[in-house]
Amino acid sequence: MTDVAQQTLDDATAVLRSALAGDGDGVVGTFDAVVDRSGLAGAYGVAWCLAATMLGDDAPAGSCALDFPGIDQAGYDTRWVARFVSAYANDDLDTGEALFGAAVADGLLPDCLLTLAGSTVATLRSRTD
Numbered sequence: 697m698t699d700v701a702q703q704t705l706d707d708a709t710a711v712l713r714s715a716l717a718g719d720g721d722g723v724v725g726t727f728d729a730v731v732d733r734s735g736l737a738g739a740y741g742v743a744w745c746l747a748a749t750m751l752g753d754d755a756p757a758g759s760c761a762l763d764f765p766g767i768d769q770a771g772y773d774t775r776w777v778a779r780f781v782s783a784y785a786n787d788d789l790d791t792g793e794a795l796f797g798a799a800v801a802d803g804l805l806p807d808c809l810l811t812l813a814g815s816t817v818a819t820l821r822s823r824t825d
Contacts, residue, residue, distance in 0.1 A: 704738070708745040712820075715813040723813045724806055739805075740796050743812055747784035747792075750816045752823070772804055773811040780812065 697705075707730050714722030730738045764770070764778045776799055783792040799805040 700734075700741075703734075704741040704745055707738070707742045708749065711742060711746065711813050712749070712817065715817040720810055723810055727806070727809050736796070736800065739809070740793070743780065743796065743809060744784060744792065746812050746816045747781045750781055750819045751785055772802070773807040776804070776808040777812045777815050780808075781815075 707726060710726045711723050714720075714726060727739050727742065730742055734741075767775055767778055770778070776795060780792060780795050783789075783795060796805070799808045
């Protein structure tokens, strides 16, 4: 494993620890530290890692469809997370990068990343129930 890959995993772990503790400021602070150290590319890597964590090892192979009733009425951050995770599930790097760039341009990336962290934690918790 490269140092960059290990750092990404460490950062994703720190985000999840904060999210599990209900520490939104910690989630945002970790992402801010990643951006300071590695730029938006680093934050993208951590977000991609969170999407992988959300899907887990049992993700279906092949094309995945976004099945989210009422997606168009959901908030920006919720729509973004659903579409970002769908891009990950379909190994669609171009769409993932486009979504990330759009959230940056719209000034909503912190909200999207916070929702992604919360959704990942909720998914992990549901697996243990």
